[in-house]
Amino acid sequence: MSASNLKDLQRELENKANDLSKLQKEIAKNHQMRKKYTVQLGENELVLKELDLLQEDANVYKLIGPVLVKQDLAEANANVRKRIEYISAELKRLDATVQDLDEKQNSKKDTILKLQQRIQSLQAGKGKA
Amino acid sequence: MKESWKKGSVTSLASVFPVEEAQKAAKRVEDAIADAQNELHRARTFVADNTTLLNLVHKLPEQLSHQIMVPFGKAAFFPGRLIHTNEFLVLLGEGYYAERTSKQTVEILQRRGKSLDSQVDSLEANIKDLQAQLSFFNATASQVAEGLVEITETEDYVEKESNEGESKSGMFSPPFLSDTAYNFKEYAYSSSPQQDAPNLRNATDDDGDYARILAKMDELEKQELAAESGNHSDQSDESTADFDEISYRGHIENNLQSSKDFQQSVLLDQTNDEDIATEFQKKHDHKDVTDQLNFANLAVQSRDREGENFAKFVESTDPSEKIPVLSKEKAVQATTASKTEVRHQTSQPSFDSRKAFTGSIIEHADNLQTNSRNESSASSQGSGSQSSKPVSRFKMQRR
Numbered sequence: 001m002s003a004s005n006l007k008d009l010q011r012e013l014e015n016k017a018n019d020l021s022k023l024q025k026e027i028a029k030n031h032q033m034r035k036k037y038t039v040q041l042g043e044n045e046l047v048l049k050e051l052d053l054l055q056e057d058a059n060v061y062k063l064i065g066p067v068l069v070k071q072d073l074a075e076a077n078a079n080v081r082k083r084i085e086y087i088s089a090e091l092k093r094l095d096a097t098v099q100d101l102d103e104k105q106n107s108k109k110d111t112i113l114k115l116q117q118r119i120q121s122l123q124a125g126k127g128k129a
Numbered sequence: 130m131k132e133s134w135k136k137g138s139v140t141s142l143a144s145v146f147p148v149e150e151a152q153k154a155a156k157r158v159e160d161a162i163a164d165a166q167n168e169l170h171r172a173r174t175f176v177a178d179n180t181t182l183l184n185l186v187h188k189l190p191e192q193l194s195h196q197i198m199v200p201f202g203k204a205a206f207f208p209g210r211l212i213h214t215n216e217f218l219v220l221l222g223e224g225y226y227a228e229r230t231s232k233q234t235v236e237i238l239q240r241r242g243k244s245l246d247s248q249v250d251s252l253e254a255n256i257k258d259l260q261a262q263l264s265f266f267n268a269t270a271s272q273v274a275e276g277l278v279e280i281t282e283t284e285d286y287v288e289k290e291s292n293e294g295e296s297k298s299g300m301f302s303p304p305f306l307s308d309t310a311y312n313f314k315e316y317a318y319s320s321s322p323q324q325d326a327p328n329l330r331n332a333t334d335d336d337g338d339y340a341r342i343l344a345k346m347d348e349l350e351k352q353e354l355a356a357e358s359g360n361h362s363d364q365s366d367e368s369t370a371d372f373d374e375i376s377y378r379g380h381i382e383n384n385l386q387s388s389k390d391f392q393q394s395v396l397l398d399q400t401n402d403e404d405i406a407t408e409f410q411k412k413h414d415h416k417d418v419t420d421q422l423n424f425a426n427l428a429v430q431s432r433d434r435e436g437e438n439f440a441k442f443v444e445s446t447d448p449s450e451k452i453p454v455l456s457k458e459k460a461v462q463a464t465t466a467s468k469t470e471v472r473h474q475t476s477q478p479s480f481d482s483r484k485a486f487t488g489s490i491i492e493h494a495d496n497l498q499t500n501s502r503n504e505s506s507a508s509s510q511g512s513g514s515q516s517s518k519p520v521s522r523f524k525m526q527r528r
Contacts, residue, residue: 060226
């Protein structure tokens with residue numbers, strides 16, 4: 001009886017460990033995304049600053065695929081602002097996800113620890129018996 | 130009775146931070162440093178590129194046109210002429226380009242250079258920070274490997290400065306605060322040995338007190354010797370109202386026999402060890418341990434008490450567990466011992482009322498044989514006579 005119990009516990013532990021590694025992968029992915037977005041945000045802010053410094057009559061182009069398309073300065077400005085807004089929102093969302101995942105990871109770790117302890121105590125009991 | 134004078138605890142640092150963990154942490158920080166350095170290198174190339182570009186942009190409008198070789202395909206060039214030298218199409222980022230004059234371009238590039246500089250600065254600061262962390266982790270790892278212990282004292286016995294519950298390993302304690310804190314400071318900070326050496330010298334030069342103490346010791350020693358044949362623990366207890374160390378003197382001979390029992394040692398910085406060890410050695414040489422109660426004896430006693438304490442406290446008394454720094458052990462013991470003396474001398478003038486020293490030093494006393502029975506009687510004597518004793522001394526404590 002205790003042997004099957006032990007096996008069950010070990011299987012459970014394995015499952016949990018798999019879940020945990022999945023979670024960790026996801027967290028790593030999220031971190032990467034976050035880094036990418038942060039870089040983009042920085043770049044966009046730089047662009048916005050430069051655009052703000054341009055005179056009204058300056059020619060602004062946007063590279064779309066292989067061609068440079070002439071753009072209105074105001075339009076370009078608005079586009080960049082929108083882009084910044086979007087990236088900020090995205091960053092916030094990623095932060096929330098990462099936090100969520102962190103919490104999940106911690107609870108998983110806890111359960112795994114508890115499982116390990118139970119297995120150990122079971123094994124110790126068996127050793128004595 | 131033991132409980133009543135329990136003053137704190139001694140925890141092996143290794144139990145808090147296992148060696149592997151410390152090394153792992155150090156490894157991680159090293160990786161982080163490598164990453165940051167790569168990043169820094171990248172940022173520096175950007176800065177260099179930016180500066181050359183800036184110079185070029187400065188120079189281009191100086192002429193109306195430039196004779197250049199125009200790249201054509203991968204390997205081919207043909208001669209050409211660069212015109213409109215004051216018109217630049219600047220990539221602002223994110224696919225946005227702006228038409229600028231040379232002057233305006235230079236402005237943009239300068240702004241970019243500034244932001245790159247700040248990036249470089251922050252990266253450098255970051256690396257510095259990480260390096261500090263790394264050295265900390267490495268220090269921790271080596272300390273753990275050497276078997277450093279953390280000594281915690283309860284607040285009643287430690288003065289305000291060191292208290293708030295405990296004098297921690299890292300904390301600098303005023304010299305008279307307590308032996309433990311004082312010694313510990315040195316273990317924790319390798320920079321402090323210099324401080325200790327002069328202190329020791331001062332102490333040994335302080336002849337007035339020294340002579341007085343010696344005379345007292347001699348007197349007590351005689352009593353002790355008389356008592357030794359019989360029930361020495363009771364006798365010595367009475368005779369050592371002032372110096373309970375004397376009561377342990379009877380055990381010294383035993384203790385001097387070598388034993389491999391005690392593995393743990395509080396290790397000092399090596400230079401410190403040697404420094405103090407030699408001083409101690411000098412004293413030890415011209416005074417016979419067995420016939421005269423002198424500082425060496427005192428030292429030996431405290432030493433053996435420490436050893437004993439350790440034996441009780443830590444169960445790792447297996448010779449095979451020997452820490453690889455055996456060569457240091459002797460020096461360390463000597464060091465602690467002589468420090469005990471220092472404590473004796475220095476603390477007397479500065480405290481009119483007795484100053485109880487608390488805490489214990491875990492020593493690696495492999496050249497000392499400590500009889501656990503002797504030790505326990507010694508410690509109980511120590512506690513008994515403690516209140517009337519004007520001189521500071523080590524107390525053992527466990528747990």
